[in-house]
Amino acid sequence: MYIHNQTLIMLTQKVSWWGNSLGLRLPQTLVQQVEWTEGTIVSITIEDNRLVLSPVKPKYRLEQLLENITPDMQHDEMEWGEAVGEETW
Template sequence: MKSKVQKWGNSLGVRIPNSMAKEIGLKEGMSVKFYIEDGAIVIRPAECDLETLLSQITPENLHEEIVVEGPVGREVW
């Protein structure tokens, strides 16, 4: 698949086709990491640590506690 490099401010940008973004679970607003490997630019979803994930919890996206009716496998309660 081909795309065109465009100028965005002082940087260059490339649009990622929706089908490719969906394939790797990439969504708008997600952090990514990119690096050069064997002469190619590689883009991957950024890995988050627990502190980063917890900092993104807001009253709007906080869900209620989930009640589980006992073990469903070999869990120890």
């Protein structure tokens, strides 16, 4: 069963040998739904005797993020008005 654009998607796939490991092919319609591409890193866990695949979010270091800043992304300081509570500038 496959219901497009909803959360219920049930497919049947055959597990096959790939070298010394068992493998499972993920249909294109399924990976498009979760926005995965080739090379997506996933964690594999077992919950209630079920395999659960979850994408691993990349971890960035501050230096990596700052390397991508261009002059277009830098803005002048904005005036927000006088302090109204206990904040200080």
